Amino acid sequence: MSTNQELSRVFDQMAAALELLGANPFRANSNERVARVLRDMTEDVRAFVAADPETARRRLEELTGIGKGSAAKILEYVETGKLAEHEELMAKVPRGLFAVLEVPGLGPKAVKLMWDELGITSLDELTARLATDPQAVAALPRMGMKKVESIRKGLAFSAHAHERTPLGRALPLALRLRDELGAVPGVKRVDYAGSLRRGRESIGDLDFLAAGGDLGAAAERFTTLPEVTEVLAHGDTKCSVRLAAEGVAIQADLRLVPAAAYGAALLYFTGSREHNVRLREIAVRRGMRLNEYGLFQGTDERPQDSGTTPVAAATEEEIYAALGLPYVPPELREDRGELAGVPARLIEAGDVQAELHAHTTASDGKLSIAELAAAARARGYHTLAVTDHSPSQVIAGGLTVERLLEHAEKVRAADAEVDGITILAGAEVDVLPDGRLDYEDEVLARLDVVVASPHAALGQDPKTATARLLKAIRHPLVHVLGHPTGRMIGRRGGLSPDMGALFAAAARHDVALELNANWHRLDLRDVHVRGALEAGCKIALDTDAHREADFDMLVYGVLTARRAGLEPAACVTAWSAEKLHGWLRSKR
DNA sequence: GCCGTTTTCGGCCCGACTGTTTTCAGTCG
Numbered sequence: 096m097s098t099n100q101e102l103s104r105v106f107d108q109m110a111a112a113l114e115l116l117g118a119n120p121f122r123a124n125s126n127e128r129v130a131r132v133l134r135d136m137t138e139d140v141r142a143f144v145a146a147d148p149e150t151a152r153r154r155l156e157e158l159t160g161i162g163k164g165s166a167a168k169i170l171e172y173v174e175t176g177k178l179a180e181h182e183e184l185m186a187k188v189p190r191g192l193f194a195v196l197e198v199p200g201l202g203p204k205a206v207k208l209m210w211d212e213l214g215i216t217s218l219d220e221l222t223a224r225l226a227t228d229p230q231a232v233a234a235l236p237r238m239g240m241k242k243v244e245s246i247r248k249g250l251a252f253s254a255h256a257h258e259r260t261p262l263g264r265a266l267p268l269a270l271r272l273r274d275e276l277g278a279v280p281g282v283k284r285v286d287y288a289g290s291l292r293r294g295r296e297s298i299g300d301l302d303f304l305a306a307g308g309d310l311g312a313a314a315e316r317f318t319t320l321p322e323v324t325e326v327l328a329h330g331d332t333k334c335s336v337r338l339a340a341e342g343v344a345i346q347a348d349l350r351l352v353p354a355a356a357y358g359a360a361l362l363y364f365t366g367s368r369e370h371n372v373r374l375r376e377i378a379v380r381r382g383m384r385l386n387e388y389g390l391f392q393g394t395d396e397r398p399q400d401s402g403t404t405p406v407a408a409a410t411e412e413e414i415y416a417a418l419g420l421p422y423v424p425p426e427l428r429e430d431r432g433e434l435a436g437v438p439a440r441l442i443e444a445g446d447v448q449a450e451l452h453a454h455t456t457a458s459d460g461k462l463s464i465a466e467l468a469a470a471a472r473a474r475g476y477h478t479l480a481v482t483d484h485s486p487s488q489v490i491a492g493g494l495t496v497e498r499l500l501e502h503a504e505k506v507r508a509a510d511a512e513v514d515g516i517t518i519l520a521g522a523e524v525d526v527l528p529d530g531r532l533d534y535e536d537e538v539l540a541r542l543d544v545v546v547a548s549p550h551a552a553l554g555q556d557p558k559t560a561t562a563r564l565l566k567a568i569r570h571p572l573v574h575v576l577g578h579p580t581g582r583m584i585g586r587r588g589g590l591s592p593d594m595g596a597l598f599a600a601a602a603r604h605d606v607a608l609e610l611n612a613n614w615h616r617l618d619l620r621d622v623h624v625r626g627a628l629e630a631g632c633k634i635a636l637d638t639d640a641h642r643e644a645d646f647d648m649l650v651y652g653v654l655t656a657r658r659a660g661l662e663p664a665a666c667v668t669a670w671s672a673e674k675l676h677g678w679l680r681s682k683r
Numbered sequence: 684g685c686c687g688t689t690t691t692c693g694g695c696c697c698g699a700c701t702g703t704t705t706t707c708a709g710t711c712g
Contacts, residue, residue: 119684121695123684125685128684128685164684165684199710202709237709241701245702289712363697363698363712364712372696375697385696385697386696386697
C-alpha cells in the first residue's frame with residue numbers, strides 16, 4: 096500500500112472513531128475530507144516530504160481541506176511511521192466497532208448507543224445479541240422491533256454492501272435499459288446519472304432519471320423488466336429494483352421528475368455528493384438555495400413548496416451559469432478543484448485516430464494483420480501499430496527475435512497492400528523485473544513503435560518497481576510505457592511506484608504513458624493520468640485490442656481520460672498522422 | 684478541523700425516508 100493510501104486509512108479511522116466517541120461531527124467530517132484528498136493526490140507524500148519537509152508542509156496546507164493541523168499530522172506519520180492522535184483514538188474504540196458501523200442502516204449514534212448500553216463491540220456480538228435478546232436492543236431509546244428487523248436485514252446484506260460493478264459491465268446494461276425506458280410511450284427523456292455518468296471505474300448502483308407525460312407507464316416498465324429479480328420500492332416518484340443480467344447483480348433506481356426541473360434533478364443525481372455540497376455552498380454565499388428542484392433566489396427552506404419560480408432548473412448548463420460558474424462536465428464533478436476552472440475541451444471518442452497497442456494471432460490476438468487493420472480502418476483510424484508480445488510472455492505466445500522480424504516483414508507488406516491506413520511494425524516488449532527490456536536494442540531499433548509494459552513480478556516493492564519502470568522510460572527506443580502499474584480491477588493491485596518520479600522522467604525523456612482502455616485495466620487510472628498531465632507528460636490512449644470488439648473498449652478509456660482532464664493535444668493517439676509519425680520517428 | 688469577494692470566529696448542504704415519536708432524530712445519498 097502506498098503511503099497516501101495508508102494515510103487516508105488513518106484519517107478515515109480517526110473520523111470513524113471521532114463519530115463513535117460523539118465528538119464534533121464537523122471535526123469527524125474534516126478528517127474524512129483529508130482522507131479523500133490524500134486518496135486523490137497524484138504525488139507520493141513520502142517522496143515529497145523526504146525531498147523537503149518544510150516545502151511539503153506548505154504545499155499540503157495549500158490544498159483545500161488540509162489545514163495546519165492535518166499537515167502536521169501527515170508529516171508526523173511520514174517521519175515516524177505513526178500518529179499519536181490516531182493511536183490514542185484507536186485505544187479508545189474497540190476495533191470491531193468499525194465493522195458494525197458499516198452495516199447499512201446503522202450509523203454512529205446507534206452503534207454508540209449499543210456499545211454504551213449493551214457492551215456490543217463487534218459484528219459477532221451484535222448478531223448474537225439479536226438472536227438471544229432482541230428486546231434489549233429494541234428497548235433502547237429511539238429503537239424498536241422494526242429497527243431490530245432492519246438491522247438484521249442490514250447484517251445479512253452487509254457482506255455485499257460494498258461490492259461495486261465494473262464500469263465495463265455496468266455501462267452496456269445501463270445503455271440497454273435506458274433505451275428500453277426511452278421507448279415507453281409518453282416518456283420524453285431518460286438518462287442514467289450517478290457514478291456511471293461520471294465515468295468512475297466501478298459503479299455502486301444504477302440511477303435513471305425520466306421525464307415526460309405518462310410516467311406511471313415508465314415505472315411499470317421498469318419494475319417488470321425481464322432482468323428484475325426483486326422490486327424494492329414502487330412509489331409515485333421513485334422505484335427501486337434489483338437486477339441480474341450478463342453476470343451483473345446490481346440495484347437500480349428510477350426517479351420520475353417534472354421536465355421543468357430536469358436539469359436540477361440530473362445535476363443532483365449525478366453527484367458527486369461532494370461536488371453538490373460545493374455548489375450549494377456557493378449558492379448560499381450568493382443568497383440562493385440549490386436543491387434537486389432548482390436554484391432559488393433567497394435562502395428560505397423548501398422554496399419549491401411555496402410555488403416560487405426557480406432562477407434556473409431546466410438544464411444543468413443554466414444552473415452553473417446562474418451560479419457564475421463554468422459548466423463542469425459530469426466526469427470532472429468530484430470536488431477535485433473543478434470549480435476553479437475546467438479544460439477548454441475534454442477529449443472525446445471521435446478524437447482518437449490511432450491505435451498504438453494491438454495484438455494479432457502471431458501472439459495472443461484473435462485477428463490476422465489484415466483483419467486487425469480492417470477493424471482499425473473501419474473506425475476511421477489513420478494509423479495502427481501491430482505490437483505482439485515478446486518472448487518472456489510464453490503463455491501469450493511471445494515472439495522470438497526470428498519470428499518478430501518475420502512478423503515485421505509481413506506487417507510492412509500489409510501496409511504496402513492496404514489503403515486508407517498506415518500499419519506500423521511494433522512490439523509490446525516486456526519490462527523485465529530488473530527494468531531491462533525483453534529484446535536487444537538492435538532488434539528494437541528495427542521497429543517503428545515500441546510499447547514497453549510490465550507483465551510479471553507485479554508484487555514488487557515500490558522502490559524496486561520505481562527503479563524498474565524508470566529504467567524502461569529512460570530507454571531511448573521506447574515510445575510508450577504500456578499499462579504502467581499492471582493492475583487488474585478487482586483482481587490485483589499491481590505495482591505502486593513513485594508516480595511523481597515516473598511522470599517527471601516520462602516528460603523529460605518524451606515517453607508517452609498509456610491509458611489502457613480495457614475496463615479490466617484502466618491503467619493508468621484517472622488520478623494518475625491527471626498527475627501525468629500536470630507534469631507535462633503525453634498520454635497514449637490505447638485499447639490493447641486482441642479481437643475486433645476490443646476496439647469498443649475505447650469508451651471506457653475516454654471516460655477515464657475525461658476524469659483526468661485530458662485534452663486532445665496531450666493525447667498522441669488523437670494526433671494527426673503527420674504529427675504522430677513525426678514523433679515516432681524522432682525516437683529512431 | 685477547516686475556512687473566508689459579508690467573516691480570523693462562528694458557522695459548516697439539502698431533502699427523502701424511516702421509525703420512533705406527540706414534534707423529530709438518525710441515516711442515506
